[in-house]
Amino acid sequence: YSKIVEEDRSISRRDMDSRIIQGLINEIRQQNLKLYFFSQDSDFIARARGNRNLIAKHLEKIPQSKLKKKYKCSWEDFNRFLYTLAITFGAIKLEFSDNFTIDLYGIWRSKKLNDWERENLKIFTSNPVIERISKDLTILNNIKIEEGLNL
Template identity: 35%
Template sequence: MQLARSRLTVLLNALYDSGETTIPVSHPGSDVGELFRIELGGPQSSTVRLSKDFQTYSDARSAVNSSYGAPAVNELPSPRSYLSAFLAGGLLSPGNDSEIADFLDRYGNPDLNAGADPVLAGFDTNIMPWRPAHMLGLRSTDEPVINGFALATGIRDELDWGGKRKDTQSLVEAFGPEFEALWNQPAGASREGRLGELCYRQLRDQQYGDEFTTDTGDEEIIEGYDEYERETRKEVLLFSNDRDFIERARSHRIHAQRVEFPEGLPRKLTGSWQEIQDTLYLLSILFGVLTLPKVTLYGVWKGKGGMAWHDEKLEVDCRSPKVEPLIKRDNAIIEAHDQ
């Protein structure tokens, strides 16, 4: 059974209805094990308790490297990417969120009726996998602070996701038989690049996005944004995690703001069911496979094609016969409502 990211609350609800109000989320490999626990509460106030914070996850990753070497550890997201998934899912905020808010207050919300130039957001490669429009609150339909997105093709071309896993035996030995499913799918960090490429295309195709051609490399991309501003009379707000990129952009008189990732993960996070579902989706992609009570989630699987990526789908293996009918029931209700 496949479920889109936007339908993962159906899975959470099915587990809740089957008596699983506290849901441990684990990696199948014993050296990694439980990552966090979801304590389902109200729609806006559930709790996530980290069994593996930044440091303990780093230690677990080192243990995998010592036991199984590069083929296995390269299939685990870096500690920085692990943290970034919680940031992208909305359970964690940027380390300088008040500074970002001040920047948007200063340069966003253009009064087009008074003749102000449109304002578009642009993103560096290093934050594109982490759903930056959502992370920075730029997609609000109530009071949008920008008028669209400016997308440099150099960013798209820097998002490397072509490397595929051709040998799964080492992964099966390290983590278990579930990892046979990763055959011929993006391997390791390539899945992060795939998430970035998917985000780029969503901004381009589903939002108001201006795409323009640049080469790769920081200076080439920044010069492209500079030229775009001059030729279109649109103003760009450029975001990056890279201090040097921000300083270079400012030297071109582009409004640029650094997005600081937190230094670590707190042991307890609070958020909505939607934020939990989004985080669960991202971590399923990054790890490839996650286990929950009664179900196994596959971020990638044999034969996962372009449309499944486009539709942000996971493969859900129901290990309990009690859960699958509950998921199908609620999913059918949502589908009927959407029609």
């Protein structure tokens, strides 16, 4: 949404929602398109409804009790699944019972052609162990690039 409306932390969330919705409606009119908008924010969705070319859908969290306990697939299939979700929705949040989250961004400002070609995602987490592993991987990748190694 940052492309549509400049972020201003001094305005209320409700006012920001209104600016985002108006920005979306203006873009839709200019480009003559229909936009499907998904969010877990029921207030935002209720306020976005009413424009025939902005189809707002509320996403509800599925209670853990309604999900199967186990699903099986290959790592490659799971990787493709997460990548597809992140690209389709722009970003997804994975919440774990250990009270930490992982945010996967498929789309971000200034994403380069190389990121698209390599199918890169930006990953943010509240888990310090994963953050340390990520830093180690960055160091290893830099060594690989500098030394020309095939890791």
